[in-house]
Amino acid sequence: EPEVTQTPSHQVTQMGQEVILRCVPISNHLYFYWYRQILGQKVEFLVSFYNNEISEKSEIFDDQFSVERPDGSNFTLKIRSTKLEDSAMYFCANGEGQGRYNEQFFGPGTRLTVL
Amino acid sequence: AQSVTQLGSHVSVSEGALVLLRCNYSSSVPPYLFWYVQYPNQGLQLLLKYTSAATLVKGINGFEAEFKKSETSFHLTKPSAHMSDAAEYFCAVRRGGSQGNLIFGKGTKLSVKP
Numbered sequence: 001e002p003e004v005t006q007t008p009s010h011q012v013t014q015m016g017q018e019v020i021l022r023c024v025p026i027s028n029h030l031y032f033y034w035y036r037q038i039l040g041q042k043v044e045f046l047v048s049f050y051n052n053e054i055s056e057k058s059e060i061f062d063d064q065f066s067v068e069r070p071d072g073s074n075f076t077l078k079i080r081s082t083k084l085e086d087s088a089m090y091f092c093a094n095g096e097g098q099g100r101y102n103e104q105f106f107g108p109g110t111r112l113t114v115l
Numbered sequence: 116a117q118s119v120t121q122l123g124s125h126v127s128v129s130e131g132a133l134v135l136l137r138c139n140y141s142s143s144v145p146p147y148l149f150w151y152v153q154y155p156n157q158g159l160q161l162l163l164k165y166t167s168a169a170t171l172v173k174g175i176n177g178f179e180a181e182f183k184k185s186e187t188s189f190h191l192t193k194p195s196a197h198m199s200d201a202a203e204y205f206c207a208v209r210r211g212g213s214q215g216n217l218i219f220g221k222g223t224k225l226s227v228k229p
Contacts, residue, residue, distance in 0.1 A: 004158070031214045043159070043205060045216040056216060091158060095214060102213055103149065106159035 002026040004107035023075040023092030033093040117142045121220035134193040138206030147209040
C-alpha cells in the first residue's frame with residue numbers, strides 16, 4: 001500500500017534556528033497538508049497546498065512558516081526562526097482530493113524539539 | 116464552524132470487553148466524519164469514514180461507527196477488545212469541500228487490560 005514518508009523522524013534544534021521538515025507524498029495524490037500536535041493536545045491544521053500554492057492556512061501558520069515543493073515531489077515545511085512553543089509532532093498528509101469522501105493519508109510524523 | 120468533541124480522554128477496558136469511544140460533532144452542513152487511530156510512535160491511520168451510504172459504517176480491525184444525526188454523534192465501537200487495540204483514537208470532521216482540512220477531536224487513549 002502506498003504511504004507518506006517523513007524525514008527526519010526527530011529533530012532537535014536551538015531556539016531561533018531554521019528547520020526544514022520533509023515529506024514524500026503518494027504519487028498522484030495532489031493535495032498536501034501539514035498538521036501539528038503539541039504534546040497532550042489535539043492535532044491542529046496548519047496549511048493545505050495544491051497546484052504549487054497555498055489553498056488554506058490556519059492562524060497558527062504565520063510568517064515564520066512556509067511550504068513548498070522544491071523538486072516537484074518532496075513537500076517541505078520550513079520554520080524560519082524556531083520558538084520553544086514550536087515543539088510538537090508535525091504530520092504531513094496527502095489526499096487525492098477527488099470525491100466527496102476522499103481521505104487524507106498521514107505520514108509517521110517528525111518530532112520537533114526546540115531547546 | 117465545524118467541530119468534534121470526544122468524551123473521555125482515557126478509556127480502559129478488559130480484553131474481550133466492548134469498546135465504546137464517543138464522538139459528537141457540530142456542523143451546519145452534512146458532515147464528512149472520520150475516525151483515525153494512532154499507534155505508539157506511528158502516524159494516523161484511517162479506521163473508517165462516514166459516506167452517507169449507510170448510518171452504520173464498518174472499518175478495519177473489527178471497528179464500526181454509527182452516524183446518528185438526531186444525536187449529532189458518530190461513536191466508535193468494537194464488540195470485543197484485543198490487546199493490539201491499545202492506541203489513541205481521533206474523531207475528525209472535514210471542513211469544506213473534498214480537499215478541506217480535517218478538524219480533530221482531542222483524542223481518546225484506549226488501554227486494554229489482560
